[in-house]
Amino acid sequence: MGKKKVEEINASSTADIAFLLLIFFLVTTTMSVDKGLSRRLPQPLPPNMEKQNMEVNKRNTFIVLLNSNNQLLVQGEVIDVKDLREKAKTFIKNEFNDPNLPRREEIDVEFFGKVEVTKDHIISLQNDRYTQYQAYIEVQNELVAAYNELRNEIAKEKFGMAYDALDEDHQKAIQKIYPQRISEAEPKNYGGKK
């Protein structure tokens, strides 16, 4: 019996098959990474409860109003969105214990010991139904940026690292010093009941 040589399978078409697969994946997938501003909505109100007026001291609130022409009114003052960050930062920090800015209270924080923080401050954001989404996002962005900058500053000062680079416990401690307190008011019906 003659030895039969097994014929090799022609592999030149694997490249084509692989190309087909490659093109399929290129078409059906997207490269984009989803990014965005993360926020947390407040708990829903029980259905048959009157809106309660929150007992917040006037000095503790930072009122941001955004009207239908995307104009910004902060603490009764018309400002540009670019100046909002600085304004929010001074408000949250209240470095010099200004009686018009939120009250500082001493609390115990890990790694830091006793710190005076403005833990009851609240940033209240209200917008109109005709406000442009981009303007709203910009305002949200500036407020989040204000918090991020403050947190970064204290992280650099204390640990010599950016806030994002810290581990969870350290981040928690800093969050205690600068708690993010942005409240979005219950939507108001302009022009009577719906």
Added chain:
Amino acid sequence: MAKIRKKGGKDLPAISTASLPDIIFMLLFFFMTVTSMKEVTYMVTIRPPEATELQKLEKKTLVRYIYMGEPKREFQKAYGSETRIQLDDAFADINQLEEYVVRERSAMKEEDQNLLTISIKADKDTRMGIVTDVKQALRRAYALKINYAAVQRTEY
């Protein structure tokens, strides 16, 4: 010298293509790992707003999307040019939103249910009225973790 030239012969040997499939497979695997499947086909125009303090959305399985914007031209005849909401692959009404969230949540694994994140992908010219309505609906549905999709701003 002359001898070598003579030895080289006239016809060049064909370049071996045996490694071509491997190279293509490598590319294929690269794309398979770095990309993700498209969620839906957009039926609304979305030009995302710009922001700087962005966070990455992690764990895609825990994220559901709500799209908002003007219907694309081919749908404008049927749906008009007012801002509409798109859920999955269809236009939806604001009343359907609560039900949608509840349905999506109950389809998730139990331990993941309270990690559900809703990503709001809205056009930057959307009016806040509809966004507020959506937010209220999400609150009623107890989907409190939300994310406003945005792109990195390159300049002021």
